[in-house]
Each structure stands twice: as structure tokens, then as C-alpha cells.
Amino acid sequence: MTTRSHLAPFSRFAQGVIGNRDLRLVPQASPGARTVAFDFPGVEVGTAEYAEGPTGCTVVHVPAGARTFTDARGGAVGMSGAYDRNHAICLTGGSVYGLSAVAGVSAELLERQQNCTRWDVLQCVSGAVIYDYSARDNAITPDEELGRAALRHARADRIAVGRAGAGASATVGKVDHVRAEFAGQGAAFRQYGQIKMLFVTVLNAVGVIVDREGRVVRGNLWSEPLERRHPLTDYENGINGANLAPVHGNTTISVLVTNVKLSDYSLRQLGLQVHSSMHRGIQPFHTESDGDTLFTLTTDEVDLTGISTAGFGTLASDTAWDAILAALD
Template sequence: MADKLFPGPRNLITDVPGLLVGNASDETIKTGATVVVGDAPFTAGVHIMGGAPGTRETDLLAPDKTVQKVDALVLSGGSAFGLDAASGVADALRARGRGFAVGDQRVPIVPGAILFDLLNGGDKTWSANPYARIGIEALNDADTSFALGTTGAGTGALTADLKGGLGSASVVLPSGVTVGALVAVNSLGTVLMGEGPEFLAAPWEMDGEFGGLGQGQPDPYALPRVKGLEDKNTTIAIVATDADLTKAQASRMAVAAHDGMARAIQPSHTPMDGDLVFAVSTGSRSLADPVSESLLIGHAAATCLARAIARGVHAAHAAHGDTKLTWAARFGRA
């Protein structure tokens, strides 16, 4: 059994030691934010495959840029307004004494990405941008345990035919390295196999984590279901490991993880999605064979992300003013 992958003890991205996740939601607006923060700054990379991304400070994650580690990552609803969630997190981290040292100043490095949830039935008539507040609330909520589904950045998320949500999953490699994924699923495409209830990600399911429904019957001639093309979308994710990776290796991990998005959502990476994956390395485990182990870590990241996408939709719950059914409501299952 040494050549198998197994979920971590929580089956969450926080199975990677040293990482915490916090969520905050505004039920009136139908939106929220999710923060990943470490006990210490961590190495990060990014890869964007969607045609309509919304981001903050992603350029500095390139391997040739000066800053080598970041203090937190933020996923948020709100379209461009939601980028302010990362500003709130940066302000709160600065107050804690965190950040890149520049003379006697500390500048927290907080990259972020947003999804579009402005047409989901919530009240968007705010007089002042609420996302800095929501970001701070999410940071203050950071812990090793957190809820999935209709929470954080997944609060107002929608897919082609169901409510979306926040998902997470993890695996432990035979070497002892842990890999995890966190995702806010707000896709133009569907996560279902045919008419459902089975998930496209079913071949990678572990321990019945999203219902143990089996793989359904794919129809190779069927066109995938999508939202109306006037709708806006984006699935944004973070994959993480305790393996000691460089920024370049972390970026390759993000590239590999996009395979998991393509397995779990059809279609993915469209011109109307801003599909993005951040990759995190806490660096606590050295690699005996960086080439072969990096390959396995990329595979594990893709597997975790596919599973996390299905888990996020499976866990969504109904709320007042919803414009789409949850998976549980549509298929009559708790």
C-alpha cells in the first residue's frame, strides 16, 4: 500500500502544517472572502489559464522577482471590488507586525484573486466598498478547521446549473509530503456528469467525500452545459504543500493543478472565466529527489483540486434569495 495516496486527517488544505484558513461571509450581499495565512511567510507561485482574471500582486510571484515569500493569499467574491479584501488583510497583518521589511517599515505581501458574484441575487447597493472589512473578518477567523460549501469566497458562487461553493481536499504521499487544495467554484461550466447527480470528478473521489455516487454515464456527443454567456464567472484556487519548493517549482505545481480543474469542470479555462491557481510551499520537508518528487506533487495537486471542486458544490446550502438550487436540493439528498 506504500504506492497509494490517502487523504490527510482533516481532508483540508490545512493538513499542510503551518497553514490556517479563515472565511467571512456577508449573507445580505451574498458574497465573502477566504484567507490562507501561514505561521510564517511562505513561497508562492501562480498560473492563470482563464481569459478574464482579476488579480492583485501576481506579477511578483514570478521566479525572477525580488520578494521570495508572501504573508497571505486571498480569494474573494465581488469582482474588481473584491480585490479590496486583500487590502484589509494587508492592513491587519501590518498591525500584527507582519510584512516585508523595508527600513523601519513592514509591508505585508498579500496576493489575491476575485470571482464575479454580482448577479447572484444579493443586495449590491452598498454605499462603501465592504470587502476590506470582509477580508479582515476572514483573517481573524483563520484556523486549522473550517467549513465548506456556502462560506467565504464561495458564499455567492454559482456554476452552470447549481450553486457553487468553497471546497478543499488533501492527500499524503508515500514520502510523507502533504498536498492540499482550496477552491471557490464559480464556473461557467458544469461540475456534473450528464444530468447528475454524479460529479465529473468522481474517478478521483476518496472515501465517499462527495457522496460516493459512482461515475455515471458520460455521453461523448453531448455539449457541456454553461451559464448564459452574459454571466461572469471564475474558479479560483490555492494548492499547497509542505515540500521545500522554489518559486519556479511552486509555479509548475500550479500549472499541474489546472489539470484537476479541467477534470472537474466542463468547460473550464474559457474566455469568460478567470480561472487561476496559486501554489504554496511552506518548505518544512526537503525533497530527496526534486525531479521525480515534484512530478508526484503536481499530480497530487491536480487530484486534490478536482476533489475539492466537487466537495465545494456538494456541501453548498440554500440561502434566502438564491437564484439556483444547491446540489442537495436538486437531487433530494442531505
């Protein structure tokens, strides 16, 4: 059903707007529209937000650490770390300024190690950002304290979805900003025997969200008539003379965690396959105005039997599509 209820405002990008030091900001957990349950021992997920933004961050914590492949695409990537082994991944709003939240997660983990800095207990944290200022007229930014709070709120059983955590002010369908709609944070969990996979994503794309029937279900909402259109129509009109200015400030950032034992090569190929598959649910995807990043982690616990790595990637790709659609409240 087409509705205006998710239509996002367009920021004036004015100077002198309210920032973090102008208010007494208190981090709070993000309830979201609902939660997605998961059962993945050794993995926990936490969210926190500043309601005054709103803006927030999301932390996927793997205390024992996990081998990681990072796939960054598009022309506007904002990222830190990109280590080949991580104890946490922080997804955050605030664009480049939100990287402070990633540092906050690292600082919190250091304190949990009783400030031990021996090389073999160093806690590695990578992170990626979305530009979420286009839907709000303030400069409230995820900072170190918000990153710490997201980690403290981490749970091992469920994750908030909808406008929660890093997705608090995420928008999609920005062929034109006035037609953008709020999206948010999505998650999905699947288990096949002992094999587990958890996918977390924050949708802040130029593209629209497309369901499995090929319908545009969020973004590029036209008022006359009230309907969502595929961007293909706009771009065809642009070729024919309509003036379409590029819309900047977009990115989809995601985390895939599995417990399947994979070689470095297979882990890389899994990440590439799943990240590529997300174009089915986000159209267009990986544009020069996006900074799409996927962190693929494995805890290396279970052998992959019965199917190939490509087959496993197919299952993980479908889980990613579940997560994309779960972001829509």
C-alpha cells in the same frame, strides 16, 4: 440524484439596489455545510461573510511567508498582487470591488506587525475575485472589514466548505443562467509521510462539475426533463442553429499550499500541471468567459523523495479534484 435544491436565482442587475452603506453590515464566520480538517503547521485558513449578500472572502494565511507561483488563465481574470512570495492569499466575491477585502487582509497584517514598515518585515498579500452578483439582487461587496474578519477567523485545523467564504454565492453550469446551480468553496488535505498538501478552491465556472465517474453532478440543470446535461450537448445544438449567448461573470480561484522544497522552475511546473488537471472536474474550463487563477505556494520544509515532481503533481492534481467535489453540499 438530480434536484432543484441548488438552483440559483438569476439577478435582474437592477440599478439602485442595496449596497454596503445602506445597511449596518457585521462580518460573521462562515459555517458552510461542513468542514474539512487539515494538519499543516504554519498554515491557517479563515472565512467571513456578509449574510445580507450573501457574499464573503476566504484567507489562506502563512505567517512565515511562502514562495508563490501564480497561474492566471481565461479571459476575465480579476487579481491583485501576484507576488512571488506571500504571507496570505485572499479569495473573495464582489468582482473588482471585492479587491478591498484583499487590502483589508494587508491592513490587518500591518497592525499585527505593530505598524512596523521595515522592508524586511513587509507582509505580502495577493488575491483573486469571483463575480458573484449574478445570483443575488444587491450590491453588497466584500470590503476591508470583511477581509480583516476572515483573517481574524483563521484556524489551523479545519476549513468550512459549501456555500462559505468566497463561495457564498458561487454558481456553476452557466451555459444559460436559468440553468445555473449554486456550488461554493471546497477544500482537501492529503499527507504522505512528511509531505503535506492543502488545496482550497472557489467554484464559479461557466462549466459544470464532473465527478470521477464522468457524471455531471452540479450545474446546467434542465427542467424538462429534470436532469443535468453536459455543455457539449448545448454547444452541438448551437452549431446546429440554437442561439446561445455568451454568459459572463465566471471564475474558479484556488490555492495550493505544500511543504515540499521546490526550485522556482519546479514550483511553476507544479502550478501549471495542477491547474491544467482541474479540467477533469470542471468542464469546460479556462474559457474566455472565465478568469481562473491558481496560487501555488511552498513553505520549503521537506525534500521530495521517492517520486518525481511530475509524480508529486499527479498527487496534488487528485487532491484538487477532491476539493472540487467537496464544494458541493
